[in-house]
Amino acid sequence: MAQAQPDGGPAPQAELEPPPDIFDAQALDLDFWLKPRVIDVTRPASGERAKILYWKDGDIIDSAYQELCHLLRDVNGKETAPIDPKLFETLWGTQAFVARYGIEQPLEILSGYRTASSNRKLIESGVPAARQSLHIEGRAADIRIANLNAEVLGGLVRSFRQGGVGFYYRSGPRGGWIHADTGLKRTWKG
Numbered sequence: 790m791a792q793a794q795p796d797g798g799p800a801p802q803a804e805l806e807p808p809p810d811i812f813d814a815q816a817l818d819l820d821f822w823l824k825p826r827v828i829d830v831t832r833p834a835s836g837e838r839a840k841i842l843y844w845k846d847g848d849i850i851d852s853a854y855q856e857l858c859h860l861l862r863d864v865n866g867k868e869t870a871p872i873d874p875k876l877f878e879t880l881w882g883t884q885a886f887v888a889r890y891g892i893e894q895p896l897e898i899l900s901g902y903r904t905a906s907s908n909r910k911l912i913e914s915g916v917p918a919a920r921q922s923l924h925i926e927g928r929a930a931d932i933r934i935a936n937l938n939a940e941v942l943g944g945l946v947r948s949f950r951q952g953g954v955g956f957y958y959r960s961g962p963r964g965g966w967i968h969a970d971t972g973l974k975r976t977w978k979g
């Protein structure tokens with residue numbers, strides 16, 4: 790019960806803290822990070838889709854890791870390379886986090902690993918790609934989740950604080966995409 794002020798008026802209410810951002814990974818509890826990790830991905834460029842249990846009881850399942858590396862391969866250069874496991878953590882975490890709010894769409898992988906040649910061809914054709922892209926090192930992916938605003942998706946990826954986040958806005962039915970990487974923590978718009 791509120792105490793009365795000396796003048797007889799009601800005591801001032803304590804200021805409430807604003808609720809945490811609904812899409813802020815820093816609000817996650819430990820149980821979230823201990824559960825088995827299943828990632829549901831699709832590659833529009835190759836028409837592939839897979840739902841893969843890749844981590845359980847604190848360990849990456851090697852055969853699942855290899856399958857994910859294949860899915861994130863350079864579909865143009867037709868080469869597969871090791872993908873930084875931290876990138877899979879961000880991708881899985883993003884998908885698992887939004888699933889808590891009823892958004893259970895596959896994570897669209899628009900670009901994962903790129904050969905230096907494929908990266909150079911993108912630059913030459915006017916596609917925004919860095920000359921020293923982390924895609925070449927298997928440390929970046931361009932992603933999208935259907936029906937999830939790019940700004941919200943990018944904000945969530947940024948809240949994991951695992952690397953760089955690029956916001957690429959495009960008009961049209963497919964919209965833009967988010968670049969996520971395991972490099973330096975930075976944000977940009979492309």
